[in-house]
Amino acid sequence: MKKLGVGIVGFGFIGRVHALAFSSLPFYYHDLPFLPEIRGVCTSHPETAQRAKEEIGIDFATHQLDELLDREEIDLLVVATPNRYHQEAIEKALSRGLTVYCDKPLAFNLAQTKQIQKLMKVKPVPFGMAFQNRFVPALWRAKLLREEGRLGEIFRVRALYLHSGYSDPERPMSWRLRQEIAGGGALADLGSHLFDLLHFILGDYQVTSARGRTFIPERKKERGSPTKEKVLVDDWSLVNLEFPEGVGSLEASRFATGSCDELRLEVEGSRGAFRYNSMQPNFLQFYDLTEPAGSLGGERGFKQIESVGQYPPPSALRGKFSVGWLRFHIACAHDFILRLAGEEGRGATFEDGLLVQSNLEKAYSLMGPPYSLAADSL
DSSP: OOEEEEEEEOOSHHHHHHHHHHHHHHHHBSSOSSEEEEEEEEOSSHHHHHHHHHHHTOSOEESOHHHHHTOTTOOEEEEOSOGGGHHHHHHHHHHTTOEEEEOSSSSSSHHHHHHHHHHHHHSOOOEEEOOGGGGOHHHHHHHHHHHTTSSOSEEEEEEEEEOOTTOOTTOOOOGGGOHHHHSSSHIIIIIHHHHHHHHHHHOOOEEEEEEEEOSOOEEESSTTOSOEEEOOSOSEEEEEEEOSSSEEEEEEESOOTTOSSEEEEEEEESSEEEEEETTSTTEEEEEETTSOOOTTOTTOSOEEEEOTTOOOTTBSSOSSOOOOHHHHHHHHHHHHHHHHTTOOOOSBOHHHHHHHHHHHHHHHHHHOTTTTTGGGOO
């Protein structure tokens, strides 16, 4: 089996998740077209590079991106840096003809994305986006229900992605709270997943209005520091959407008290409806309006479809076992490997990433200052 040399730039939480996903593929899937190998990591500091090298047992790690990209054994670059630095990593990879797998969002803003697009036209390479929620079995099933016509015309859509980790006023600044690095707050961080998922399952829609709110306008520069910085990104955001047949809303919050990693999706149509909550990821709730009604409700009612971890072949570890967030990343990485081999996939492409970035840009522009500043900064 041909081996695929994987390099990762950015090795914080999400970089490690992608390393785990690609490294796990031979244990989860039969008949891989390529065997991924982690052959190099680039971090922001020499000491973190050395730590990564020792902890995961690889031969090479660096804090200089060019040193990683110039190594002949690197075939694929996984981009897991803060948003501002995606463009540089992607463009340098493209100039060397490397395949790219990028975490969300595609770039810092739409201007950066369009600059990458120009280079992609000159030096096209296989390009994947890590929108792993496409590979939740329950949401995969929801997409099939839509394609089978079992939802009918879509009347109302409600999508929410909720975290609670930023409600502590003592939490200091980080790159995700700095507009000049992140480009946006809750909407860019969490809402980007919803923008992609809605298009993936339901098709085209338009952003019609948006508003955002910052609940803690200043935070300590670092924990214990008396110096504070202004927060110019959204802690919460709400975007209204227009679908060809109905209306919808998209809400993202990092101040949702009591929520861990809660993605909720409700879709109501003329023939049926479904509900999904990532905190109960093993089931999709489906209401079939074509079932007979009766004096006491007849056969109608939301029913749980046991999606669990029933991934189709060539998954080597099938069965009715509970499913988890890391498994979705593994399936997403597998899909990208199949597409590298010329097979048809369902994962997000560069064009999908561009569409998400366009929707983010429009929403932030509609919110106005200070949230629209990053959109205008390049």
